Amino acid sequence: MKPFYKETKFEKKIFHSAFERRLPLLLKGPTGCGKSRFIEAMAVELGSELIKVSCNEDTTASDLIGRFLLKGNETIWQDGPVTRAVKQGTLLYLDEIAEAREDVIVVLHSLTDHRREIYIDRLNEVIAAPASFMLLASFNPGYQSRLKELKPSTRQRFVTLEFNYPNEDIEAEIIFRETNILPKTASKLAVLAKKIRSLDELTLRETVSTRLLVNVAHLILSGINERQACEVAMVNSLTDDIPVAKGLNDLCALYF
Ligand SMILES: Nc1ncnc2c1ncn2[C@@H]1O[C@H](COP(=O)(O)OP(=O)(O)OP(=O)(O)O)[C@@H](O)[C@H]1O
Ligand SMILES: [Mg+2]
Structure with a gap:
């Protein structure tokens, strides 16, 4: 296939x-x-x-x-x-x-x-x-x-x-096609990613990838609460810095 x-x-x-x-x-x-x-x-x-x-x-x-x-x-x-x-x-x-x-x-x-x-x-x-x-x-x-x-x-x-991360419409489509999550949720994840990627001052070693977003969507689909899914599949995978993680979790809470 x-x-x-x-x-x-x-x-x-x-x-x-x-x-x-x-x-x-x-x-x-x-x-x-x-x-x-x-x-x-x-x-x-x-x-x-x-x-x-x-x-x-x-x-x-x-x-x-x-x-x-x-x-x-x-x-x-x-x-x-x-x-x-x-x-x-x-x-x-x-x-x-x-x-x-x-x-x-x-x-x-x-x-x-x-x-x-x-x-x-x-x-x-x-x-x-x-x-x-x-x-x-x-x-x-x-x-x-x-x-x-x-x-x-x-x-x-x-x-x-x-290669680079795609724009939010294409990224939302990828998240949707990969997981079958609600298109609205896929769009929110893509917009959130765009926001995080624009925050250069966070000095993350690598920013949020499409792979991470797909993982978050999988967790949400399996019944995990959206904020928690963002925390464990995205924020914790991006940083070990506690204040940075807190900032990112607060940002996620604005979307979910
Ligand atoms: N353009 C795309 N079309 C379909 N799926 C995509 C696309 N971009 C990213 N993905 C999703 O993101 C996941 C990670 O992509 P992939 O494994 O190709 O990354 P990579 O660039 O090879 O990363 P690495 O450098 O870490 O190996 C894929 O499993 C898929 O779910
Ligand atoms: Mg690879």
Whole structure:
């Protein structure tokens, strides 16, 4: 079944053009704004399998490419997810690519330019990606610390789509479609989110995401009182600062 994805700009068209022209695509945007959902929906639209890899600082090149494993008294080669995706010609989604170490990302460079191939040094083998292969990656500029910036030589290989939280009408529709909550309640949640996002002075590490709003709606639907749902599924997930949390709860009470 095709996952529900509400287009917010022109991202589908860009995705399809990048796929046709065999260009890798980078999705940049804050947490919970629909990046992963978009990729899932696009994979189904293309009829392609999707191989996902969550990157972190411990991710090694062999985690991605493959390694020799000991089986009985022999060693056998096992492809990593990148090699599998290249061989099978699927979509490959590297989630939070900036979390991986630079030397790991550089291994992927030959896949992300005109060469579209991967070199497996342990096997001394080069594998070319078929037309159906596409590399996708995401990163959240908000998390970016000194160390976690992508190198320009990596950035400039990708077509980059910027994601953000949608306007309140689209966001209300997403909340409604995801949960079936009353449209009026979905709208109130979207307007409340817009308000919270405008309060720069709160200095939240990340502001309220569409994901949080969907969670609040789920709790309300299960019978939790609206204010309490906002508190546990939104406010408490946004901050540990007691005065800030109190301010946010008071704000929620103006809407619910
Ligand atoms: N445009 C959209 N269409 C449909 N659902 C959406 C959309 N944007 C956000 N959502 C909802 O928000 C939830 C979170 O979206 P998603 O998992 O794609 O976020 P993300 O951007 O990948 O976040 P992260 O960076 O934390 O991985 C989805 O499960 C879905 O309920
Ligand atoms: Mg995601």
